[in-house]
Amino acid sequence: MIHADYDEQLPDDDSGVPEPPSKSQRxxxxxxxxxxxEQLVALSLDQLKKVPLPESLADAVRDAKRMTKHEARRRQMQYVGKLMRTVDPEPIQAQLDVFNGVSKAEVVRQHRLERLRVDLLEDESTLQTIVQTWPEADFQQLRTLRRNALKEREQNKPLRAFREIFRVLRDLEAGTTVGASDEKDGADDAAADE
Known part of the structure; x- marks a missing residue:
């Protein structure tokens, strides 16, 4: 009988009022x-500029990047976390996915560049297509890289020119200066070659 009285006292679930998130969910x-x-703090300054952040959050992230003392950095990261609660994380996560090569658009772009690289190795006339698409492309550099990549493959040597072709094509598509590469490029290319 006690249970019946208890059931009568429960509020209706059909009230339309959403329940607040649990403490565990929060x-x-x-x-x-x-x-x-943390991922934002790990980005390079150039990458950080490409992430859509409010100025206060961008400043806090840059400050955290400069901090070397453990306790100061921990407190700054708590502040970054507090500021993160006031922004929509979706556009930030989408940009981080692009940087990490996770987004569908980025995967499609990398596959397109890989196909173009393979086409270039199989047929030298692909050079004309590349130069028509990107007039700023260095025809001679691409021709030399193609020849070197074919030699490397033939002699079972490390595929440096093969990776460099991808780097050049990626830079052309991004509109950056060809040949400007940093240490991260090698890691990107290794992932793209798989």
């Missing part, structure tokens, strides 16, 4: 935003 969301903040 904690998980807070940790996810903190992790997103």
């Amino acid at each position: 904690k998980r969301e807070s940790h996810a935003l903190q992790d997103l903040g």
Whole structure:
């Protein structure tokens, strides 16, 4: 009989009022935003400029990048996490996915560049297509890289020119200066070659 009385006192679930998130859910969301903040701090300054951030959050992230003392950095990261709660994380995560090569658009772009590289190795006339698409392309450099890549493959040597072709095509598509590469490029290319 006690149970029947208890059931009568429960409020209707059909009230239309959404239940607030549980404490555990709020904690998980807070940790996810903190992790997103950590990823922002790990970015290079050039990459950070490409992420859509409010100025206050961008300043806090740059400050955290400069901090070397553990406790100061920990407090700054808490502040970054607090600021992260006021922004929509979706555009930030989307840009991070692009940097990490996770987004569908980035995967499609990399596959297109890989196909173009393979076409170039199989047929030298692809050079004309590349130069027509990107007039700023260095025809002679691409021709030399193609010849070197074919030699490397033939002699079972490391595929340096093969990776360099991808780098050049990626830079052309991005509209950056060809040949400007950093250490990260090697890691990107290794992932793209798989």
